[in-house]
Amino acid sequence: MKQPLDQQAHDVARLLISQQQRIIFAESCTAGLVSAVLGRVPGVSGVHCGSAVVYRLDTKTKWLGVPPDILVDPGPVSECVARLMVEGVLARTPEATMAASITGHLGPGAPSAQDGLVYIGVGFRNKPAQIFEHHLTNIDAMTQFPGATLREQRQWAAADLVLRETLKVLSSGASAS
Template sequence: MAELELQSCARLLAERLADRGRRIVFAESCTAGLVAATLATQPGISQWLCGSAVTYRNDTKARWLSVSPSDLERYSAVSPQVAEQMAAGVLRMTPEADLALSVTGHLGPDAPPSLDGLIYIGCSRREPERSTDAICSDFREIRLAASERVARQHEAAAWVLALAADRLD
């Protein structure tokens, strides 16, 4: 997705967060903070953006977000299991957030062909009708269209922002 689309996705998410009075937090691996940095360009976002945990390495994912080390070893960091655990972990650590999204993937170069340009976006949200501790998680698998690393990073960030806005509907 182009830079303009990235900013459009950020603007849409900021509007929806404000309209719905919801707060969001992120756990970012392959985007290395780009999702939160892009959303932070929107005026007034400090009311709705709680933050972002940049957990680029596996040990950081395990220590900061309670991602299972055995799942990291069994499935790798580029997996739906890890994406879901990242989102659930950062939401548990951020009690004021209603929604959490995570992103993990392989942007290349030198990626195994099966993982090259593949990202997983995890989504966790509190279920207020159950309790403040109840968290519902799911994921989305996306094969990025771009072929260059930085373009893939921007495309991945746009996907996260767009899916976050979609989850608020």
């Protein structure tokens, strides 16, 4: 049976394999979903290093080295934190050649300016990460994703965006030295 995000995961796996890249994820609001989706692809174990699920602020600091003051200002849902998550997870995973991160606020209870806001970082070792900002506010556009609640649908939509941005970066040849 076809699962959500199968095509994106297969496309990412194919490029990782063909480019001999190994990826590690740092996931906050997706709580490991991106890694789980990629892990369903047969043969991906040679290129998929895993995921650091850093949902809480203290975990971002302890596991990835994100400075506590950055988590206060500009805050955990920021371009800066997405970049530091990429750098931190790569620093702690020597076998990985690239990383993707996601941080965001999927609601409910998000401040209105951050409701549905996510930042995705994708980067290669020793190169600046590319950061992508997305707003998951259009409910109609997310009806393709499973979930009984808006939060669940947003989580699937966010995982989809991580895979799509990773695919875009891999396809652009950004890893070439």
